[in-house]
Amino acid sequence: MKKIRYILPFLVLLTSCQQFLNVQPELQVDESQAITNASTAEAAVNGLYNRLGSDNYYGSNFPALSYLSGGDIQWTGSQSAPQEITARKLTAANGYVSSAWSAIYQTILQANYLLEVVPTLKDPQLTADRKNQIQGEAYALRALSYFDLARGWGGVQLILNATHTPSDNTGISRSTLDETYAQVLKDLTAAEPLLAATTNRNKVTRKTVWALRARYHLYRREWEQAETYASKLIDDAAAYKLAKPYNAFFANNAVATTESVFEIAYTNSFKNGHYNWWLPPALSGRREWAPSDKLVALLNDPNVGGNRKDLIAQTSPPGNLWYGKLYYRTPLGTDPAYIIRITELYLIRAEARTQLGKIAAALTDLNAVRDRAGLAVSQATTKDALLLAIETERQVEFPFEADRWFNLIRTGRVAVVLGITDASKYVLPIPNSELLADKALTQNQGY
Template identity: 70%
Template sequence: MTRYLYLYLAFFLLTTSCRKFLNVQPQQQVDASVAITDAVSAEAAVNGLYNRLGSDGYYGSNFISLSYLMGGDIQWTGSQSAPSQIAARALTADNSNIASAWMAIYRTILSANYIIDIVPRLTDPLLTEAKKNQYQGEAYFIRALAYFDLARAWGGVQLITSPTYSKTDQEGIRRSSLAETYAQVLSDLDKAEALLPATVNRNKATQKTVWALKARFYLYQQDWVKAESYASKIIDDAANYKLLKPYNAFFANNVTATAESVFELAYSTSFKNGHYNWWLPPALGGRREWAPNNNLVTLLNDPAIGGNRNSLIAQTAPPGNLWYGKLYYRNPTGTDPAYLMRVAELYLIRSEARVKQTKLTQALTDLNAVRDRAGLSPATAATPEAILLAIENERRFEFAFEADRWFNLVRTGRVSSVLNISDPNKFVFPIPISEIIADKYLDPNLGY
């Protein structure tokens, strides 16, 4: 752990509100053992944890952008060097966006660690055992997601699983292997699954949210049986989760928390999702420094390929005629959700897992469910290879502006042929140079 990460100890803004996420001030430092003292402050701490997850450095902007800027379909139209370097897939260890994402994820982990440590020891009679379990389960789930994201982006990392109250508390920790990091993810998911209720909440972790992330986890582990099983737990719950028609029904007209969403982060006018600012053109109040490139625009506008997913993009009026992304559009409020897991992903996970088990007919059924809701005719692929390629293409358009494309290509071993990146060292991001300088125990990724 870096010597100065302790400067970002969790700050939990105490509030009596249980319905709104907190606007956490990430650089303010307090002793969490004092801040979390009763039922009200425990709830506030958990709400603040979701703010960590939705911060600009994490799912509010930078971490997601690493995937779609690296994925080859999004262009950088601004002048800043860090995102330009990402879009060109020419990363260096001093890239500020990489450092921002890394730090934001570890801040999230540190905050989760306090909740896991302190909440079980609270004695407030208003804090029932069920609530204690729920808060711990949410913290375990979010910590699992954070380590999962670190693993798929940077490989094996330093595992910090206890609170950090001083700069020496976690000193001397070396990076764990990738397998050990994923083992930590599974351990946390198992704990969360046992503690959380089996309810439906699209903005917070429940047992069902755990099942969805486990499906993704087992896909990455190539455990096809379990990936299929956990995906089915969500898909088969048709009363609560389903694909919506048309494609934009999960985000158009200011809707939130639809049956399409398994887990999305809520934002407000006081806690904004930064994506809209980067995607919307100046005519609509944004900066349009991330934009679909010409190839993606052409593909999405082809009815035989994009179907009705061309609703993801729009064009400004003349004389500009600028194409822009329209998933994050709620200007000027910035209250667009951040979509972390949707039902469509579970269908595509199960489709791939079934291909790998030679259940081709069932795999096509899942794939075609996603295509049908996008207004596309059924896929005609007949071989395992052809179906897997079709799944890859559906992911490309289905999650064009979400954190999927780059990580999926790396996971499937397709990044070399699709993006012409042959150096395996470049399949992971560099460890920020600021972290390496600050922590003598933190080794860099090879090639950076």
């Protein structure tokens, strides 16, 4: 049986598969019983979010691929997979790569099944509006999944139909990067009219789609559309605004603040695995990932980090170890995973406006982010200086989220900033296990 091409389209009510932690419970039912009425459809869409938030996707491993690659996070522990990433010795056998790839495709397969079955259900409790909402969520989360595959691995196999048997969806060649991104836009476009234009920070709405489109258009260098879609949320000041000071969106057990456009909620039975890797042993973690000396200096610099220094803390003597404290809560593992925040929309619009020659407007957006961090206004006056200033803001704004590496690749700055000149290393390897399972799948060059 192929590793990811065939999974029973079961209801994932509690799901995760953390590579080095205890496996969380997973409830599944036979395919023929999986989605038959309103209640099972609701359970299945909840399962889709659990796929997205699993330890191998946004609950740990996928963001880790970005921040461990981005040069600001050091590996301090014993596991070989993160060591390979930080040492620039990534291989196709890396556990983080294979588990993230599998988790993303499992999310896609769950979305595919919802898209196939929900329109056919004839339960009077499942209204037409609710069917539309579920389908919109499935399209949007499939779009996010393919977006993450594209920015991580390049062009990938586009699996757009439900998988019922091991022979379904096999022998599909990899699409190009442009084709993969085109599918992302197609799914976002399909999702938008199906969703209500409401505010929900834990579920996908039309506003979530607008935010994802802003990010998509930024990556595609479509500046006008990036500005337009970012503005849709920034202008909705009643729903979205920068939490002030910086730590207001995560300190003191805060959740679902006006800062968040989309975050994944966790519970004591469905945990976010980040804390285990960031917190020191004294706080029941392993601290195998830690901020680098450079990042510590930037965050503690009052002219760069400002009040974002609250992202890090130091253990007591004699250790004096710096650690990340974005994921810290009690009960452990109940921290949100932040998919997209309003700050990113400000920085997307700032960059888009810079590229469009709207320097003054771009500075206004950048300075809104800096003001929230307790910083003086930026002194950048030229396009190049402003782009570098935006890059620095991203570096200290999202160091423990899935941004730094992908941002440097997107802007073509990875060679200058990290000294990685081999362009074949700008994408992740296709897992060896997947190449063995599907002969139609080809490896990225250089691996």
